[in-house]
Each structure stands twice: as C-alpha cells, then as structure tokens.
Amino acid sequence: MLNLCVIGCGNIGRTIIRAIYEGKIDCKVSGVFDVNKDGYNVLPDEIKKQVKFFANFEEFINTDANLILEAASQQAVKAYAVPVLKHDKNLMLMSVGALVDKNLFENIKEIARAKNLKIYIPSGAVVGIDGVKAALLGGIESVTLTTRKNPKGLGITTDDEKILFDGNASDAVGKFPKNINVAATLSLAGIGFGKTKVRIIADPNVRENIHEIRIKGKFGEILTVAKNLPSPDNPKTSYLASLAAIACLKKITSEIEIGT
Ligand SMILES: NC(=O)c1ccc[n+]([C@@H]2O[C@H](COP(=O)([O-])OP(=O)(O)OC[C@H]3O[C@@H](n4cnc5c(N)ncnc54)[C@H](O)[C@@H]3O)[C@@H](O)[C@H]2O)c1
CATH class of the missing domain: 3.40.50.720 (NAD(P)-binding Rossmann-like Domain)
Incomplete structure (x- = not known):
C-alpha cells in the first residue's frame, strides 16, 4: 500500500x-x-x-x-x-x-x-499538460502561457490592466517565484524553460487566477483556459x-x- x-x-x-x-x-x-x-x-x-x-x-x-x-x-x-x-x-x-x-x-x-x-x-493549477506532452512527440512550434491575476495576488496595486512580464519561462520563474509553478510544469512537459513564452498580467477586473495556454504544432493548435478560484483556506493557492x-x-x- x-x-x-x-x-x-x-x-x-x-x-x-x-x-x-x-x-x-x-x-x-x-x-x-x-x-x-x-x-x-x-x-x-x-x-x-x-x-x-x-x-x-x-x-x-x-x-x-x-x-x-x-x-x-x-x-x-x-x-x-x-x-x-x-x-x-x-x-x-x-x-x-x-x-x-x-x-x-x-x-x-x-x-x-x-x-x-x-x-x-502533478499538473497543478493548469489544464492542457496532457496535450502538450502528446503534441511534443509530433513537433511543437510554440507554447505560450498567459497568467492573469488580480493585482493583490501579485503584490501590487493598479486600477488598470498592466503587463508585468513578457518573456520566457526561465526569466519568469526567477522574477515571480511564488506565482510560476505553472510555467515550470508547462516548460518541463513541453519545450523547456528557454522556449516557453510567458506573459503575466495584473488585471483589477478578475477575481480568479486565470491561466491560458496556447500550443501550436504539427498536430494543429490547442487553447486551454483555467479560471481558478482560491483554496477555501488560502487565497494565494488555487x-x-x-x-x-x-x-x-x-x-x-x-x-x-x-x-x-
Ligand atoms: N504546482 C502548482 O501548480 C502549485 C500551485 C500552488 C502552489 N504551489 C506550491 O506548493 C507549495 C505549497 O503551497 P501551499 O499553498 O500549501 O503553501 P503554504 O504556505 O500554505 O504551506 C507551506 C508549508 O511548508 C512549510 N515549509 C516551507 N518551507 C519549508 C522547508 N524548507 N522545510 C520544511 N517546511 C517548509 C511552511 O512552514 C508551511 O507550513 C508552494 O511552494 C507553492 O508555491 C504549486
């Protein structure tokens, strides 16, 4: 057991x-x-x-x-x-x-x-890890993760939508260590930290932690969106x-x- x-x-x-x-x-x-x-x-x-x-x-x-x-x-x-x-x-x-x-x-x-x-x-707070693993075997052109969170969850205050990061997963993990397990999981399942593109957006109009994944490759295209609510006893964790x-x-x- x-x-x-x-x-x-x-x-x-x-x-x-x-x-x-x-x-x-x-x-x-x-x-x-x-x-x-x-x-x-x-x-x-x-x-x-x-x-x-x-x-x-x-x-x-x-x-x-x-x-x-x-x-x-x-x-x-x-x-x-x-x-x-x-x-x-x-x-x-x-x-x-x-x-x-x-x-x-x-x-x-x-x-x-x-x-x-x-x-x-585990896949964590994201959906589509199964798809990226399968797609990798046929050849992937690009993987992009767009994470959209309320500014409070990113430790800032802003009344407008603000792009905080636009780069690769490797740099994102260094700059947003607490927010970026999803980017790491996606990178490891797919084309690696250097090639996986990441955008992090502070959006005062959202309550959920939203992770959108777009994968393009020989198989076609995958688009997944997870709109995560916080855990009942910890607002920081989906x-x-x-x-x-x-x-x-x-x-x-x-x-x-x-x-x-
Ligand atoms: N893979 C994912 O998608 C995903 C999603 C959410 C959170 N996480 C990660 O999972 C981890 C746990 O999240 P959580 O919400 O349960 O956090 P939490 O803050 O509620 O709990 C973490 C616990 O670990 C303990 N701890 C921290 N460092 C330690 C160490 N070096 N040795 C022993 N104990 C230690 C803390 O005292 C605390 O009790 C975090 O690193 C978080 O970033 C991953």
Whole structure:
C-alpha cells in the first residue's frame, strides 16, 4: 500500500492529508515534516492521532514511507529532493519552479533512474499538460502561457490592466517565484524553460487566477483556459492545484489510468 509522508503542512499538505483521511485515495498518510507546527496544529485531533509531526528531517526521512510529497517551498525542494531519493523513496513535487535549476533537475532524474524510483509532478493549477506532452512527440512550434491575476495576488496595486512580464519561462520563474509553478510544469512537459513564452498580467477586473495556454504544432493548435478560484483556506493557492495532487495520487493507486 502507498504510505505517504508530507513535507509542508500548509494549505496543499493539509488538503491532501484530509482527502486521504476521508478515504478519497487508497493510501495511508503517516507523517509530516515542517519547520513550523502551526499548520499541523489546526488538523482535527483524529487525524493527528494517525499522522505524526516531525520537526527533525533525519527522523522523518527514516520512517517506512514509500512516497514523499513536497508541498512546502522551492527551498525545500533544493534541500530535500536529493536526500528523499537517496533514502529510496519516490517523490512528488509541488514547488516545481525549483526545477529551473537544470543541475538539480538532472541530478534527481539520475538518482531516480539508478534507484528505479519515480518523481511525480502533478499538473497543478493548469489544464492542457496532457496535450502538450502528446503534441511534443509530433513537433511543437510554440507554447505560450498567459497568467492573469488580480493585482493583490501579485503584490501590487493598479486600477488598470498592466503587463508585468513578457518573456520566457526561465526569466519568469526567477522574477515571480511564488506565482510560476505553472510555467515550470508547462516548460518541463513541453519545450523547456528557454522556449516557453510567458506573459503575466495584473488585471483589477478578475477575481480568479486565470491561466491560458496556447500550443501550436504539427498536430494543429490547442487553447486551454483555467479560471481558478482560491483554496477555501488560502487565497494565494488555487484550489485546483491541491485537487490535481489528489488526482495524481489516485492515478498512482488506481488499476486504470485515463489520460496521458
Ligand atoms: N504546482 C502548482 O501548480 C502549485 C500551485 C500552488 C502552489 N504551489 C506550491 O506548493 C507549495 C505549497 O503551497 P501551499 O499553498 O500549501 O503553501 P503554504 O504556505 O500554505 O504551506 C507551506 C508549508 O511548508 C512549510 N515549509 C516551507 N518551507 C519549508 C522547508 N524548507 N522545510 C520544511 N517546511 C517548509 C511552511 O512552514 C508551511 O507550513 C508552494 O511552494 C507553492 O508555491 C504549486
């Protein structure tokens, strides 16, 4: 049986732990590691009885979990992705922006290959990752992500629509690290950080976090739009991101896989 442990007991971590506890995934969750216990403390007591809190990474990583979910930060990916794999545990990553570091990405792939482990990257707050993966095999001409958010979500104030960034995913991840996991996932699935085009627009007229993806290639053209509402208990995180991680866990544990 899948035995999950989680790095980061914030919004995404707690949503996934609750989903497992509610029986939505055929999986056990036995521990969480976090630098701060506040997120763990708000979990219901019946969950806390089953899920142990670890403040010490060495103790956490030596449990018998077979999959570690990172739902913490890009710093956590940099610090813990390699040790997790070296302890023979599969890895699921949410803070995908960290993988703009090519050395880190190649290193974790190499360790996973050598140890016959898997690294899972859920689609996150975007739709169309299946399409870009399939399209890549026939040849892609361009991939463009346009992210449109309320100025508050981007940490600025403006009464007019404002283009904050227009460039490639590699530069976008550096300039908007907290907002750009979607660009990273799209780049890794498709034509890479250097060639994936990204536009970030502050728009006072929108409430949702809107991600539009346009892919052109030999197959034709794909256009997807995700209008994301925030998570019920964290306005900064799109609810779909947590749901995508739960769906990824379901895919791992299911006897049938639908979609690429
Ligand atoms: N892939 C996607 O589409 C997508 C979408 C939304 C969020 N994210 C990313 O997922 C991550 C989690 O998001 P969230 O909304 O749950 O955040 P959150 O702020 O609600 O929770 C993060 C938790 O991780 C802990 N943490 C941070 N750095 C840590 C470290 N180095 N070691 C141990 N614990 C650490 C924090 O104390 C906090 O409890 C973020 O990096 C976020 O950018 C990805």
